[in-house]
Amino acid sequence: MHKINIQTEYREQLKDRILNLAMHEFYVNGIKRVKMDDIAKKLVISKRTLYEIYNKKEDLLLEGIKMSECLCDNHMEEFQKEKAPDVMDILVEFYKVQMEKVRTVNPLFFAELHKYSKIVNYLSKRHELRRNKSHMFFKRGIRDGYFRDDIDYSLVERFSNATMEYVMDNKLYETYSMQHILYNVMFLFMRGFCTDKGLAIMDMKIKRLK
Incomplete structure (x- = not known):
């Protein structure tokens, strides 16, 4: 034994x-x-x-x-358990995690993932589960006055995903670094759905990361 x-x-x-x-x-x-x-x-x-x-x-x-x-x-x-953060803390932490991830990974890795059906199916299911959580997250942000209440967040999410698909399909990572791409894509959407109150806090927190 x-x-x-x-x-x-x-x-x-x-x-x-x-x-x-x-x-x-x-x-x-x-x-x-x-x-x-x-x-x-x-x-x-x-x-x-x-x-x-x-x-x-x-x-x-x-x-x-x-x-x-x-x-x-x-x-x-x-x-979220340890810091008891508000939605802006969570948003910026998610941004930080994503930026760190692309900093250390060859863009080819992301570009080649879609060639594997098991991976595509798994990530699709994973994204569906996260989508439900993100809807609750955005509702909380609206309630707390950080996010705009006149935005279709489901549509924004689809735009965001389509943008990254465009980046990979057109190999923009050969011209720009993935960090530069992600910074511009995430900032475009994050700033777009934030209220003036949310923008002020996000800019302050992002500035501290630098």
Whole structure:
């Protein structure tokens, strides 16, 4: 029994090592350029061992995306529990998290995600769940006087998503950095739905981040 527990623990540790290294490689090099053989070599394990744990690259990528999404959600939840923030604090923290994410990730990673159906399906479901939360968030912002009450937030969200799709489809990241793109896209929409009260606070908080 003790031997079985050791083997199980080793397997779980190896699974985490594979996942962490693979996501690092995907982030740095893009998804297409990273081969399963490369991952096995870097970890000094056999290809057979790797394929026993992750049958194909898409399965490995999906686990990595799930991990990344959960970490992001957990961070925002902990931020709200510990800081007891208002909606402007939450908005700026979300902006900060997104900016940090694109700062360290090769744009090819984002551009290539849509080629994997499992990833697209997972993210679509994830976005649907977040959409419900975002509606409550915007209602709170309107109630507190930070967000305008004459904006169709569902439409704004669709515009925002379509803008980022345009960025990736037209490879604007080859001309501009992803941070520069995200800064301009997020600011365009965030400033658009804020009241004068919300704008004053957002500008102050963003200035502090710099």
